[in-house]
Amino acid sequence: MSRILIVEDERSLRENIMELFESQSYEVYGAENGSAGYEAALHHKPDLIISDVIMPEADGYALLERLRQNPSTELIPVILLTAKTMLDARIQGLQLGADDYIGKPFSADELLVRSSNLIEKQKKIIHRALTSPAEVEGDSRNEVLIKKIVQIIEDRMSDYNLSVDLIAHQLGISKSTIQRKLKSTINKNLNQLIREYRLEKARKMIEKKTGSLSDIATATGFNSLSYFSYSYKKFFGKAPSQEVR
Numbered sequence: 001m002s003r004i005l006i007v008e009d010e011r012s013l014r015e016n017i018m019e020l021f022e023s024q025s026y027e028v029y030g031a032e033n034g035s036a037g038y039e040a041a042l043h044h045k046p047d048l049i050i051s052d053v054i055m056p057e058a059d060g061y062a063l064l065e066r067l068r069q070n071p072s073t074e075l076i077p078v079i080l081l082t083a084k085t086m087l088d089a090r091i092q093g094l095q096l097g098a099d100d101y102i103g104k105p106f107s108a109d110e111l112l113v114r115s116s117n118l119i120e121k122q123k124k125i126i127h128r129a130l131t132s133p134a135e136v137e138g139d140s141r142n143e144v145l146i147k148k149i150v151q152i153i154e155d156r157m158s159d160y161n162l163s164v165d166l167i168a169h170q171l172g173i174s175k176s177t178i179q180r181k182l183k184s185t186i187n188k189n190l191n192q193l194i195r196e197y198r199l200e201k202a203r204k205m206i207e208k209k210t211g212s213l214s215d216i217a218t219a220t221g222f223n224s225l226s227y228f229s230y231s232y233k234k235f236f237g238k239a240p241s242q243e244v245r
Contacts, residue, residue, distance in 0.1 A: 001025065001026065001027050001237060002026055002027065002048070002119050003026070003027045003028075003029070003044055003045070003046040003047050003048075004021050004026050004027070004028050004029070004046055004047065004048050004049075004050065004115065005028075005029045005030070005037065005040055005041055005044060005046040005048070005049045005050070006018050006021075006029070006030045006031070006050050006051075007030075007031045007032075007034065007036075007037035007040075007049065007050070007051035007052060007055070007060070007063060008030070008032070008050075008051070008052045008055075008081070009032050009052060009055040009056060011031050011032070014030050014032070015030070017050065017111070018030050018122065020108055020111070020112065021112075021115070023088065024112060029046065031133040032055075032056025033052065033055045033056055033057040033058055034051070034055055034057060034059055034060060034062045034063030034066075035057045035058040037048065037049070037051060037058075037063050038058070038063055038066050038067065038073075041067060041073050041076060042070075042073065044176070045072075045073075045076075046076060047076070047077070047119050047122075048076070048077050048078075048079070048118055048119050048147065049063075049067070049076055049077070049078045049079070049080045049113055050078075050081060050111070051063055051064070051078060051079070051080055052080075052081050052082060053080055053081070053082035053093070054082060054083070059132075060080050060081075060082070060093070061092060061093065061096055064078055064080070064096045064097055064098060064208055065096055067097075068096065068097040074097075074183065074189070075183060075187050075188055075192070077099040077100075077118045077119070077122060077187075077190060078097070078098050078099055078100075079098070079099060079100040079101070079102060079111075079114065079115065079118070080093045080098045080100070080102070081101065081102055081103075081104060081106065081192050082101075082103060082104060082129060083104045091205070098245060099118055100118060100240075122187055136234075145171075145173075145178070145181055145182075145200060146182070146186065148171060149167060149171070149182075149190070149193065150193075150197060152167055152170060153169075153193075153194055153197050153198070156218050156221075157198065157201065157219065157220055157221055158221055159221060160201065160221045160222060160223040162194060164178075164190045164191060164194075166185050166193070167190065167194075171190070178190055193201075195231065195235075196235060198220040198221050198222070199220070199221065199231060199232055199235050199236070201220050202216050202219075202220040202222075202228070202232065202240070203232075203236065203243070204218070205219065206244065207243070213225060213228070213229075213240050213241065214245070216228075216240075217229075220225045228240070229241070
């Protein structure tokens with residue numbers, strides 16, 4: 001189930017938007033301004049944030065700027081909602097890293113479609129990057145970098161101490177450069193790539209019945225079965241034990 005965070009200071013509008021997405025079976029959270037929205041994003045790690053621009057305490061631009069400066073939230077897609085229709089206002093949002101921009105008043109159907117498209121696009125890009133790095137669109141040098149990273153993860157699949165620092169050192173590239181290239185190519189940071197590649201590998205191993213869940217957890221770099229089960233359920237929406245037939 002995809003998670004969506006609605007950041008809007010007008011309570012009735014915020015609740016209406018939340019109800020709209022809840023009716024479509026999304027897991028929805030709300031916040032009344034940019035400051036509260038940032039804290040909610042840190043806590044809930046939503047798949048998409050929809051934010052008003054003009055709000056007290058911290059507006060949508062301030063929220064977006066903080067999100068993009070934090071490695072744990074910088075890759076979350078953001079749609080900005082505002083009554084502003086001036087081109088320079090839209091450019092400001094896009095320059096700060098907004099993924100889409102919808103002016104008020106807006107169509108509920110349009111908001112649903114754009115939101116769904118953003119979430120699904122990101123899922124497809126991530127899935128291709130994790131399972132078939134060569135098919136990732138973008139600069140060929142970035143594709144080569146992804147292949148090298150995936151190969152390191154593959155070679156050290158069972159090593160739960162594999163880290164961003166170790167990969168950066170092995171590649172001879174700074175962490176910031178790696179993170180920037182991954183963001184522009186697959187919209188994920190390196191820790192997410194490591195974890196999700198391992199989980200994709202684990203699912204294939206479960207499907208092929210290559211061992212017990214404990215063995216698979218160890219083989220894919222998880223140092224405990226409980227953490228493996230938690231991570232697997234959070235990523236795929238069901239526990240690994242439910243995959244075993």
